[in-house]
Amino acid sequence: MCRDNVVFVSATSLFSGGGLTILNQFLESIDENHQYLIFIDDNAHFETNKSNITFVNVKRGVWSRLKWDYFSYWFYAKKNNIKPKAIVSLQNTCVFFPGAKQIVYLHQGIPFSNTEWSFIKRSERKYAFYKHVYPFFIFSLYRRDIHYVVQTTWMKASMMERFSIDGEKISVIKPSFVSSSTETGYFPNIEHEIALFYPASEELFKNHRFIFECIRKIGSKNRHKVGFYLTLEPDCELSKKAVEMGIESNVVFMGNLKFSEVQASYKCMSALVFPTSIESYGLPLLEASTKGVPIICNNTKFCQELIGSYDGATIIELEHEPWCKAILSLSKKQVFPEYTPTFQSSWLDFFDIITK
Structure with a gap:
């Protein structure tokens, strides 16, 4: 290993969900200009x-994470x-390493949202x-020369407003997205x-x-028509809530689906609903829109940013009456022209920041 051309990569907590997707995309996109030491769980x-690429395994746990962020990367390099x-x-977090260029990929949206x-x-x-x-923990080791990367412009704006981070030190770089085939042989029971x-x-x-x-507000005349299909296990807390509200026949718990099964499910459904208030990105919005599936979503900045120009998007405030109306309008099967997102940044731009 050439020891003066090494990039340390802190990824010890990225072993599931969106974090794991980010790590996998990073590994797929790595350039050939440097040697990468990837610290993983x-x-x-x-x-x-x-x-x-060389992997270094690090013990999982909160205290281990803190130890590596605040001390161990520096000691590892010295040793x-x-x-x-x-x-x-x-x-999301900076690490202690005086004198070295540092790039932080921020994908935790809760600190930057308006929700209390x-x-x-x-x-x-x-x-x-x-x-x-x-x-x-995100900013305790902050230095003015640290460069941040976020996935959406709303997070960049929030960082600048809430934490006074210089906008020149924040890049908006979208994750990779390739529309996936739905030809898997999987068909959910609708x-x-x-x-x-x-x-x-x-x-x-x-x-x-x-x-x-x-x-529940739709009323008995039309309620039986509506099913809410969730990628959650049947014994989750929400299943109890559905029974409590008397709508258990309207809620279907599909369990934890494979990626390919999720992709196949879009085409079988009347619409994607996306009422979430906080997302650092919102990948299902792109997955559904690129398949021409109708979308009803919360009027948030990330929804506007990702699919604001998609013909099949109904973007409305989180109020029951307009949502009920939008849901009932789906009684006729609709398919829209498949959406092609155009992003002006990619992982190539991320690696350019390392090189500069």
Whole structure:
């Protein structure tokens, strides 16, 4: 290994969900100009045929993460006689390493949103932590020469407004997106005339309960037509809520679907619904729009940014009456021209920042 052309990559907490997608895209896009030391979770395993990538396994856990962010990268470099050209953090936080160029990929949207959470309510404590405490860890090792990368312009604007970060030090770079084939042989069992699809986790800000309330407000005459199809397990907390509200026959828990099964499901549904309040990106919006599927979504900046020009998008405020009306309008099967997003940035721009 050429020890003066090394890039350290902090990715110890990226072992599932959107974080893992970011790491995989990073690995696929890596240039050949540098040697990359990728610090990953000790249970993670990646295969690559690129000779300039070396993985270093790090013990999982909060204290281990803090130790590496604040001390261990610097000690590791000293011990192994490495002077890294740059430090890349793919997991929101800066690391301690005086004198080295540093690029931080920020993809946690809660600290930059307008939504407030309570430490008093048990169901909201996690979100209150990310809103009010996590920014300390994001910026505790802040230096004016650190460069930040975010996925959307709304996050850049929020960073500038809330934390006074220089806009010249923030780049908006969209993740890779390739429209996936739906030819998988998988066909979900659709039991309703109007099938609403929502591939999302059970987080409060995803606003599943809002759609529950819309279904209840639709009324007995049309309610039986509507089904809400979720990529959650049947024993999740929301299933209890559906029973409590008397709409259990309208909510279908499909379980944890494979990526290919999610892609196949879009074409079988009446629409994607996307009531979420917080997203650093919003990949399902692109997945559905590039397949010509109707979308009903919350009027947020990220929805406007990603699919504001898509003909099949109904972007409305999170109010029950207009949502009920939009849902019932789906009784006639609609297909729109497939959307082709055009982004002016890519992972190539990310690696240009390292090189500069």
